[in-house]
Amino acid sequence: xxxxxxxxxxxxxxxxxxxxxxxxxxxxxxxxxxxxxxxxxxxxxxxxxxxxxxxxx
Amino acid sequence: xxxxxxxxxxxxxxxxxxxxxxxxxxxxxxxxxxxxxxxxxxxxxxxxxxxxxxxxxxxxxxxxxxxxxxxxxxxxxxxxxxxxxxxxxxxxxxxxxxxxxxxxxxxxxxxxxxxxxxxxxxxxxxxxxxxxxxxxxx
Numbered sequence: 039x040x041x042x043x044x045x046x047x048x049x050x051x052x053x054x055x056x057x058x059x060x061x062x063x064x065x066x067x068x069x070x071x072x073x074x075x076x077x078x079x080x081x082x083x084x085x086x087x088x089x090x091x092x093x094x095x
Numbered sequence: 096x097x098x099x100x101x102x103x104x105x106x107x108x109x110x111x112x113x114x115x116x117x118x119x120x121x122x123x124x125x126x127x128x129x130x131x132x133x134x135x136x137x138x139x140x141x142x143x144x145x146x147x148x149x150x151x152x153x154x155x156x157x158x159x160x161x162x163x164x165x166x167x168x169x170x171x172x173x174x175x176x177x178x179x180x181x182x183x184x185x186x187x188x189x190x191x192x193x194x195x196x197x198x199x200x201x202x203x204x205x206x207x208x209x210x211x212x213x214x215x216x217x218x219x220x221x222x223x224x225x226x227x228x229x230x231x232x233x
Contacts, residue, residue, distance in 0.1 A: 040131060041204060043140025044197035051144045052190035058153065059183035062176045069157040069179040073150035084141045092137050 043088065050083035115151050123147035144193055149186050153179040188230065192223030 057079045061072035123145055131139020160175035196219040203211035 040136040040140035041200040043137045044143045047141040047144030048193035055186035062180035069153040
């Protein structure tokens with residue numbers, strides 16, 4: 039079960055990394071801010087996908 | 096930009112910068128274990144792929160590039176952000192490898208746990224390097 043969930047976490051990590059890349063490259067945001075702001079994407083993806091696929095309650 | 100190996104860059108990194116990465120990685124592993132114990136394997140599994148090292152890595156890379164340009168008498172902010180963005184692009188490719196790692200663990204862990212970890216690690220390497228080569232080719 040933990041490995042199933044890790045797949046979703048890894049997909050969220052891909053989305054997070056891509057967002058950081060975008061913020062740095064396109065918006066020229068400092069990396070400290072980009073990596074912190076993009077955590078919203080990781081949490082959104084990770085918990086959003088988990089809520090869709092697993093029963094989190 | 097093309098992702099390449101640059102072994103010379105290893106000598107540019109200060110010892111405490113390696114320490115920061117190792118401590119963050121190790122600390123996140125412990126935290127993921129604690130979260131799994133408290134909230135169960137679903138939430139714990141998510142945190143096995145939490146971005147613990149990339150924030151420190153990207154920040155240090157940007158700082159290094161900025162300092163290098165400043166020492167050369169240049170005030171170039173863009174170069175540091177480009178280098179950090181390249182690091183993040185590499186992390187996207189590594190994430191695909193991590194997805195493959197977790198999928199192999201899912202499939203093989205019940206048969207033979209030690210072999211599952213070996214197979215998953217090899218798969219991570221193959222998928223990550225293949226993604227890197229594909230990106231170069233595209």
